[in-house]
Amino acid sequence: xxxxxxxxxxxxxxxxxxxxxxxxxxxxxxxxxxxxxxxxxxxxxxxxxxxxxxxxxxxxxxxxxxxxxxxxxxxxxxxxxxxxxxxxxxxxxxxxxxxxxxxxxxxxxxxxxxxxxxxxxxxxxxxxxxxxxxxxxxxxxxxxxxxxxxxxxxxxxxxxxxxxxxxxxxxxxxxxxxxxxxxxxxxxxxxxxxxxxxxxxxxxxxxxxxxxxxxxxxxxxxxxxxxxxxxxxxxxxxxxxxxxxxxxxxxxxxxxxxxxxxxxxxxxxxxxxxxx
Ligand SMILES: Nc1ncnc2c1ncn2[C@@H]1O[C@H](COP(=O)(O)OP(=O)(O)OP(=O)(O)O)[C@@H](O)[C@H]1O
Ligand SMILES: [Mg+2]
Numbered sequence: 709x710x711x712x713x714x715x716x717x718x719x720x721x722x723x724x725x726x727x728x729x730x731x732x733x734x735x736x737x738x739x740x741x742x743x744x745x746x747x748x749x750x751x752x753x754x755x756x757x758x759x760x761x762x763x764x765x766x767x768x769x770x771x772x773x774x775x776x777x778x779x780x781x782x783x784x785x786x787x788x789x790x791x792x793x794x795x796x797x798x799x800x801x802x803x804x805x806x807x808x809x810x811x812x813x814x815x816x817x818x819x820x821x822x823x824x825x826x827x828x829x830x831x832x833x834x835x836x837x838x839x840x841x842x843x844x845x846x847x848x849x850x851x852x853x854x855x856x857x858x859x860x861x862x863x864x865x866x867x868x869x870x871x872x873x874x875x876x877x878x879x880x881x882x883x884x885x886x887x888x889x890x891x892x893x894x895x896x897x898x899x900x901x902x903x904x905x906x907x908x909x910x911x912x913x914x915x916x917x918x919x920x921x922x923x924x925x926x927x928x929x930x931x932x933x934x935x936x937x938x939x940x941x942x943x944x945x946x947x948x949x950x951x952x953x954x955x956x957x958x959x960x961x962x963x964x965x966x967x968x969x970x971x972x973x974x975x976x977x978x979x980x981x982x983x984x
Pocket of ligand 2: 882
């Protein structure tokens with residue numbers, strides 16, 4: 709089926725998710741409406757338990773909504789089979805999990821190569837691509853380390869390398885800077901920023917307000933709803949839809965990072981309920 713190349717990358721309408729049954733039932737997502745265009749870098753904030761991870765899991769096709777519509781590139785995804793979801797995930801989506809989720813019994817290079825297994829790429833090629841990705845993240849010397857031998861920052865860089873190895877057009881990152889200190893956080897953010905500049909759409913959950921300066925749009929959630937939606941002055945990367953999107957494998961390795969001081973972006977906030 710042909711899809712419209714100018715369609716939003718993601719469109720949600722009245723999305724709901726409930727957990728539990730009977731008296732224990734509670735609504736975690738309570739009617740989320742959201743349109744995300746190609747090339748946006750979205751930061752999602754909000755108090756613990758407001759539904760950020762739940763939303764990201766649904767966006768990443770790891771979970772299903774109970775109600776509402778989810779269109780991915782103009783195509784409704786709810787009715788698709790689990791197998792089709794897995795295919796879409798392996799072709800289009802890179803996921804950085806809140807708790808990293810490296811597979812403990814696999815070494816670093818095997819962890820990074822894992823998403824390519826689901827694409828049916830043969831082992832030698834998988835390891836070559838994973839090695840190249842690790843080089844980009846200055847982790848070549850750690851290829852044969854086990855996850856428990858890495859520092860927090862290295863673990864997170866491996867998790868990001870794994871999320872990007874299949875050249876996803878959408879990167880979902882759940883608190884990618886987790887418990888990292890400020891310097892390590894900004895290095896990770898510079899990596900995500902580079903990926904954004906190469907034409908990819910980034911949706912990142914964070915608790916750290918200073919990291920939202922990297923985003924082109926900041927969304928806050930409260931009690932399973934979108935509470936505010938703010939465009940920043942960071943540009944949305946224009947994506948030429950007549951060309952194939954940029955391939956992260958083909959992209960140049962980012963230069964050694966220098967921490968830039970960033971002026972806080974001026975914002976225009978649209979409170980939910982205000983006229984658009
Ligand atoms: N599998 C589940 N079964 C039952 N309840 C769940 C499940 N997953 C999440 N919840 C509940 O849904 C609510 C939202 O959880 P979610 O993980 O989306 O929050 P969050 O905004 O990501 O929080 P945090 O900032 O702490 O990561 C919480 O109250 C949580 O207890
Ligand atoms: Mg969470």
